[in-house]
Structures are given as structure tokens and as C-alpha cells.
Amino acid sequence: MVSRELKEKFAEVEWGDSHGQEVVRLGRDQLIEFCKAAFEAGFEVLADVTAVDWDRTRQPRFDLVINLLSMQHRRRLRVMVGIPDGDPVAPSLVPIWPGANFGEREVYDMFGITFEGHPDLTRILMPDDWEGYPLRKDFEVGAVPVQFKASHQVN
Amino acid sequence: MTDQTVDKPEVEEVDLWVSGTEESEWDTYSTDEGAQKMRLEETGPRLTEQLGSVVTDDYDLDDIVTEDERMIINMGPQHPSTHGVLRLQLELEGEMIRRSKSVIGYLHTGMEKTAETLTFLQGPTNVTRMDYLAPLHNELCFSLAVERLLDIEVPPRAAVIRILMTELNRIASHLVAMATNGMDIGALSIMTYGFRDREQILAFFEKTTGLRLNHNYIRPGGVAADLPVGWRADVTDICDTITRRLVDYEDMLKENPIWTGRTRGVGVITADECRAYGITGPTLRASGVAWDLRKAFPYSGIEQYEFEVPVGEHGDVYDRYRIRIEEILQSVSILRQAAAAMPKGDFRIDDRKITPPPRHRIDESMEALIHHFKIFTEGFRVPAGETYVAIESPRGELGCYLVADGSGKPWRMHTRAPSFYNLQALPIMMADSVVADTIATIASLDPVMGDVDR
Amino acid sequence: MSVRRTAPTNVLTSTVDKAARWAQTRSMFPATFGLACCAIEMMATGAPHNDLARFGMEVFRASPRQADLMIVAGRVSQKMAPVLRQVYDQMPDPKWVISMGACASTGGMFNNYALVQGVDQIVPVDIYVPGCPPGPQGLMHGILTLHDRIMAGKA
Numbered sequence: 001m002v003s004r005e006l007k008e009k010f011a012e013v014e015w016g017d018s019h020g021q022e023v024v025r026l027g028r029d030q031l032i033e034f035c036k037a038a039f040e041a042g043f044e045v046l047a048d049v050t051a052v053d054w055d056r057t058r059q060p061r062f063d064l065v066i067n068l069l070s071m072q073h074r075r076r077l078r079v080m081v082g083i084p085d086g087d088p089v090a091p092s093l094v095p096i097w098p099g100a101n102f103g104e105r106e107v108y109d110m111f112g113i114t115f116e117g118h119p120d121l122t123r124i125l126m127p128d129d130w131e132g133y134p135l136r137k138d139f140e141v142g143a144v145p146v147q148f149k150a151s152h153q154v155n
Numbered sequence: 156m157t158d159q160t161v162d163k164p165e166v167e168e169v170d171l172w173v174s175g176t177e178e179s180e181w182d183t184y185s186t187d188e189g190a191q192k193m194r195l196e197e198t199g200p201r202l203t204e205q206l207g208s209v210v211t212d213d214y215d216l217d218d219i220v221t222e223d224e225r226m227i228i229n230m231g232p233q234h235p236s237t238h239g240v241l242r243l244q245l246e247l248e249g250e251m252i253r254r255s256k257s258v259i260g261y262l263h264t265g266m267e268k269t270a271e272t273l274t275f276l277q278g279p280t281n282v283t284r285m286d287y288l289a290p291l292h293n294e295l296c297f298s299l300a301v302e303r304l305l306d307i308e309v310p311p312r313a314a315v316i317r318i319l320m321t322e323l324n325r326i327a328s329h330l331v332a333m334a335t336n337g338m339d340i341g342a343l344s345i346m347t348y349g350f351r352d353r354e355q356i357l358a359f360f361e362k363t364t365g366l367r368l369n370h371n372y373i374r375p376g377g378v379a380a381d382l383p384v385g386w387r388a389d390v391t392d393i394c395d396t397i398t399r400r401l402v403d404y405e406d407m408l409k410e411n412p413i414w415t416g417r418t419r420g421v422g423v424i425t426a427d428e429c430r431a432y433g434i435t436g437p438t439l440r441a442s443g444v445a446w447d448l449r450k451a452f453p454y455s456g457i458e459q460y461e462f463e464v465p466v467g468e469h470g471d472v473y474d475r476y477r478i479r480i481e482e483i484l485q486s487v488s489i490l491r492q493a494a495a496a497m498p499k500g501d502f503r504i505d506d507r508k509i510t511p512p513p514r515h516r517i518d519e520s521m522e523a524l525i526h527h528f529k530i531f532t533e534g535f536r537v538p539a540g541e542t543y544v545a546i547e548s549p550r551g552e553l554g555c556y557l558v559a560d561g562s563g564k565p566w567r568m569h570t571r572a573p574s575f576y577n578l579q580a581l582p583i584m585m586a587d588s589v590v591a592d593t594i595a596t597i598a599s600l601d602p603v604m605g606d607v608d609r
Numbered sequence: 610m611s612v613r614r615t616a617p618t619n620v621l622t623s624t625v626d627k628a629a630r631w632a633q634t635r636s637m638f639p640a641t642f643g644l645a646c647c648a649i650e651m652m653a654t655g656a657p658h659n660d661l662a663r664f665g666m667e668v669f670r671a672s673p674r675q676a677d678l679m680i681v682a683g684r685v686s687q688k689m690a691p692v693l694r695q696v697y698d699q700m701p702d703p704k705w706v707i708s709m710g711a712c713a714s715t716g717g718m719f720n721n722y723a724l725v726q727g728v729d730q731i732v733p734v735d736i737y738v739p740g741c742p743p744g745p746q747g748l749m750h751g752i753l754t755l756h757d758r759i760m761a762g763k764a
């Protein structure tokens with residue numbers, strides 16, 4: 001079985017279960033080693049890489065979430081890595097899965113987390129000279145106040 | 156010369172608006188993306204990425220650097236054949252493409268940020284506009300994620316209705332793919348045929364959901380309304396018409412020497428490269444990998460229907476086109492089985508904390524009124540947790556990563572868009588081909604820019 | 610946007626004016642500016658069921674130099690705005706703009722940082738077509754209204 005080998009090799013990390021899906025929580029320094037082992041163990045496809053901003057409700061502030069998929073064994077695995085606010089750097093997974101390229105650029109664009117070892121870390125969705133990282137919780141939605149005809153407010 | 160006063164005729168100046176003279180702050184913006192620009196002398200990892208060769212290295216770097224017939228052209232965001240607002244920078248050597256770099260973000264709508272301000276019931280309206288050719292798939296993915304966090308099961312009738320609608324949507328989406336694929340390569344009549352058949356499906360959608368596109372029909376807890384009277388005749392009619400007409404389209408394209416000449420051996424990608432880049436959907440299946448999420452991780456009761464997964468061999472544009480046609484036929488077969496097996500019952504779950512009560516009950520019962528009020532103002536609460544649900548959309552693996560924090564709005568909603576990851580295949584597929592093949596390749600990849608940029 | 614008058618008006622020039630306006634409405638070439646979901650409905654308007662060719666508008670010109678109507682179909686993001694302005698400036702006179710759909714007219718349901726809240730902040734708009742997406746009949750009503758306005762000399 002795929003995950004049992006991994007579990008034995010990495011017995012000291014936090015393995016969990018979220019609504020029937022296997023989730024493992026790692027530290028930043030263990031990420032590359034774990035991902036290489038997961039790739040060897042059969043997770044040959046990186047389905048998705050994204051991040052969550054927990055703002056002040058939790059430390060570390062960001063969670064880097066990597067969804068792995070194994071087509072040969074029909075399994076999924078989720079890897080979560082905590083990224084602190086003062087040092088938002090993570091190792092890049094592009095050397096292992098080249099498909100992480102666009103996903104990591106999107107995380108950099110939206111959250112400001114830089115990836116060491118990424119071939120071309122530039123903004124991908126926002127214009128190049130945009131300031132700020134939109135999906136962070138302290139970035140306002142940017143809603144324009146809409147005044148309806150029937151309302152009595154005056155600008 | 157001295158001034159001579161000449162009698163000028165009466166000039167009647169009319170107050171006209173003349174273009175180009177009004178003040179616009181957008182005049183000063185340049186469309187030049189600094190870091191995104193492809194440079195003639197590119198080195199290191201950026202060069203490797205633009206060459207697109209990862210698994211098989213078939214370039215000699217000296218060969219590229221010392222040529223002086225190189226030119227970088229820009230297939231800008233406004234282009235009739237880029238399937239939306241995709242910008243491609245190509246480095247050409249004569250007519251051959253050596254490097255390519257795609258620039259996206261021209262349709263970025265901030266949907267993931269908007270999702271954090273909408274309740275879970277309003278979520279499908281937002282998500283449905285991502286992949287606008289298969290809107291019901293987006294809604295289904297989001298609803299499945301919410302239902303998994305809520306730990307509820309929809310009634311059997313709702314599950315079968317969902318499969319019916321999403322398979323109809325798959326047929327509609329593949330018809331557009333076939334139509335635009337044909338139009339880009341030059342078979343203009345296919346465009347009219349594809350859209351003509353789509354009209355029948357869209358008319359059925361309008362009857363059932365109220366809208367032709369972006370329906371907001373599949374919601375957490377079930378579907379928004381029951382199927383209309385006479386739906387079975389409509390669906391059977393659609394199935395029969397599509398099956399009959401597909402024979403004509405096959406006759407037009409399958410053995411056509413111009414079509415095969417322009418699509419065979421073009422835009423090739425191997426199975427290893429597909430897996431390395433996370434490419435799923437018809438592109439992956441055309442390269443020989445029999446991976447379909449409807450068979451691997453079934454959802455919404457689709458495992459009870461018998462259907463096959465078409466698999467190609469060569470991984471070129473022709474195989475992808477054939478696979479889409481075959482998938483239309485397989486979807487027609489699923490539709491017939493679903494229409495025959497439709498159970499009776501509720502079209503949404505009975506839990507009044509999640510789905511609103513029927514309108515007439517609001518006049519009769521105080522509790523129904525309170526439930527209605529709470530659902531439409533505050534929204535229903537979802538217990539804290541996170542999950543990732545993936546379904547098979549016409550473009551590949553469409554996933555939704557949802558994080559809830561116990562309130563009525565999601566804390567984070569992220570969509571794993573298939574077209575976003577599929578676009579990474581473009582440099583590989585376009586390597587060492589001619590410019591005309593670029594169009595065919597992009598059309599066969601079938602990207603939807605709403606999905607890519609979100 | 611009618612014929613510029615620099616001579617005294619009399620019945621002869623007004624007939625020429627009217628003939629010019631009639632010619633402008635009967636063969637308007639739209640420029641392809643389909644961005645998002647509204648683009649699909651625009652294509653469906655050109656499709657056989659709701660035929661746009663009967664108004665002489667089936668040919669969607671790819672080059673803005675050869676077009677005189679720009680149908681902004683879809684949501685305009687911050688990155689796309691300068692491109693929109695550039696394409697509009699490249700169109701020769703006389704030209705008209707139809708803002709199709711809710712996102713092009715006002716920003717639609719996406720009142721956030723990423724979209725321009727209404728295309729009329731960038732280009733002058735003649736007709737706004739509401740809807741999300743408008744549907745072929747709605748778009749055709751907008752186009753025919755534009756034709757009527759041109760014939761009446763108001764646009």
C-alpha cells in the first residue's frame with residue numbers, strides 16, 4: 001500500500017484525516033524530503049497547490065496546501081505546511097513536479113509567499129506593477145459603493 | 156503676402172464628439188508587461204520553461220542562440236483564435252516555433268475573494284461563472300464540497316438529476332469545442348452546426364433552470380427546482396438528434412484529407428509529460444492514459460451507469476477531437492440510462508436548516524418563515540473543516556478546496572481549474588511546429604479563460 | 610457620429626446625410642471583443658438559430674482597423690483595460706460601442722478589486738445591454754436599437 005510505506009518512513013509527522021481524506025501536516029524543512037518520498041511512493045501527479053491565510057486566528061499565518069494524486073494507486077493525499085508571516089518563503093516543488101509552476105506563481109501573486117528554486121516567479125493573474133497581495137485577509141475586497149436611485153444618500 | 160479677407164461661407168459647427176480627444180487615464184498605461192516579456196537572450200530556468208522540454212530533451216542550445224533569423228511575435232490578448240483572452244509570445248525562426256510563453260490574467264475576476272463575502276447558498280452563482288462553457292459542473296463541484304463538510308447526502312432523485320444535467324452540459328461543451336476547433340482550422344460550417352445543436356440543449360436548460368448559461372441550479376442540498384413536465388420527451392429528442400447528426404459531422408471530418416493533414420501528428424504530448432504537468436481530461440486520455448474521475452473516484456451516483464472511457468494513442472490534435480466525439484456518444488448513453496432510472500422523490504434534502512422551505516409553507520407556518528429568513532439573510536452555517544472534492548469536467552479534473560470556519564461564509568474557497576494546469580502544456584506541444592499548428596493546438600486543448608484566470 | 614457638416618444645411622445635404630446613415634447601419638462590422646460568458650452568447654447570436662447575418666453583421670472582423678462596432682462582451686479586468694482602450698483607439702471613425710452584459714456595463718456581480726466597474730470608464734458607450742448573460746434576443750434588441758438611433762441621427 002502506498003501510504004503505509006510513507007507512514008513508516010515519516011512516523012513522527014502529524015497524520016490526520018479530514019472527512020475521509022488523508023492529510024499530513026509538515027514543517028517547512030521536511031517538505032522537499034517528504035515530497036520526494038511521496039513521488040517515489042507513487043504520487044506522480046500534483047493536483048493542486050494553494051494557500052490559506054489564517055490571519056490573526058492562528059500562528060503560523062499561512063497554510064500551504066498541496067493536493068497530491070496517485071493515478072496508479074487511485075489515492076489522494078493532502079500535505080499542509082505552515083508558513084509564518086515574518087518569513088513567507090517556501091521551497092519550490094517544480095523540480096519534482098513541473099506542473100507546480102503556475103500554481104506556485106498564483107500563490108505568490110495572491111499571498112506573497114515566495115518559492116525558492118522556482119524558474120520564473122512573477123505575477124501571473126494581476127498586472128506586473130500591482131501592489132499588494134489580493135487574497136490576504138488584510139487586503140480589502142475593493143467594493144465600490146453602489147448608490148441606488150431610490151436611496152436618499154447623497155455623495 | 157498681405158492678408159486678404161476672403162468671404163468664407165457660413166460654417167455651421169455642430170457639436171460633435173470626436174474620438175481620441177477625450178481624457179482617459181487609461182491612455183497612459185502600456186500593455187507591455189515588464190517581467191512577462193520574452194527576451195531574445197534568455198538563459199537559465201526561464202529558457203528551459205519556455206522551451207517546454209522536461210522529459211525529453213531534444214534541443215541543442217547552441218543551435219538556437221547563434222541563429223539570426225529569430226523574431227519574437229505576440230499573439231495578443233485580443234485575437235479571434237486564442238479562445239478568449241490568452242496572450243502568447245512566440246519566438247519564431249522563419250516559420251518554426253522555438254520557444255513560447257503564455258501570459259494569462261486578462262480575465263482575472265477575483266472570484267475567490269468574492270466567494271469569501273458570499274454565503275454558501277450564494278456560492279454557486281459565483282462559481283458557475285468560472286468555466287462558462289460547463290457551468291453546471293462548477294456548481295456541482297462546489298455543492299459536493301459543501302455537502303461533504305455538512306456531512307449530508309442528497310436524495311436519490313437529486314443525484315440523478317445532477318448527473319442528467321451535467322452530462323447534457325458535457326455534450327454542449329464538447330459541441331462548442333468541436334465547433335471552435337473546426338472554425339480555427341478552417342472548417343467554417345462546423346461552427347454553425349455545433350451551435351445549432353447546442354441551441355436544443357440550451358432550450359432545455361432554459362426550461363428547467365430559467366437561464367441558458369450560468370444557471371445557479373445545483374445548490375448545496377440538491378437542486379433548485381424539479382424537472383419540468385415533459386422532460387423525458389425533451390431529453391430523448393436531444394439524444395436522438397445528436398446521435399443522428401454526429402454521423403453527418405463524422406462524415407465531414409473524420410476521413411477528410413485536409414482535416415487529417417492538419418491535425419494528425421500536430422501538438423503531440425506524451426503520457427509522461429501529461430502526468431508531470433498535472434494535465435487531465437481529454438488531453439491526458441488522448442495520450443493513452445485511461446484516467447477518468449467518473450470511474451476512479453465516482454460522485455453523485457454515476458457508478459450505476461454503464462459507459463466507456465475512450466482512450467487515444469498518439470496524443471495529437473486528431474486524437475483529442477476523436478475522443479471528444481466519442482465522449483459525446485458516451486454521454487448520450489448515460490443520459491438514456493439516467494432518464495430511464497429516474498427515481499421519484501424529493502429534489503432536495505428535507506433539512507430546513509439548509510434548503511429553504513416551499514413558498515406556500517411560509518404563509519402557513521411560523522417556523523418555515525424563520526427558516527426562510529435565516530437562510531436568505533445569514534445563510535446556513537457549515538461546521539469548521541476543510542475538504543477537497545474533484546469531479547470530471549469536460550476539460551479535466553475540476554476540484555474545489557473549501558475551508559469553512561463555522562460561520563455562514565467560506566473562509567477560503569479555491570478552485571482547481573483544469574484549464575489553468577492544462578495551459579502549461581502549450582510550450583511542449585508547440586515546440587518545433589509551425590505557426591499554423593499553434594492555432595490547431597490551442598483549439599484542441601480547449602482552454603476556457605474564465606477557468607484559467609478565475 | 611454622423612457626417613461632419615461644414616457647409617450650410619439644405620435639403621440636398623440632409624438627404625446625403627440620411628443615405629450615409631442608412632449605409633452605416635446596414636453593414637456594420639463588429640470587432641471580436643468577446644471576453645467571457647457573454648462572448649458565447651455573442652457567438653450564439655451569430656449562429657443559425659438567431660441569425661445576425663440578416664442584418665449584415667455576420668462578419669466579425671478580427672482587425673479593429675476594419676471594424677466599426679465594438680461589442681464589449683464580458684468582464685474587463687485591470688490587466689485588460691489598457692488593451693481595450695488600445696483596440697478602441699485603433700478603430701477608425703465612425704465607431705460605436707455596445708456594452709454587453711452586466712459585467713461590462715457596471716461590473717456586474719463582481720464588485721471587487723479585479724474588475725473595472727463599468728466599461729464606460731474607459732470607452733464611451735452607446736448602448737448598454739443588461740443581462741447575465743443577455744441572451745441572443747437581448748443582444749439583437751440592443752443592436753437594432755443602435756441602428757434606430759443612428760438612423761435618427763442621435764448616435
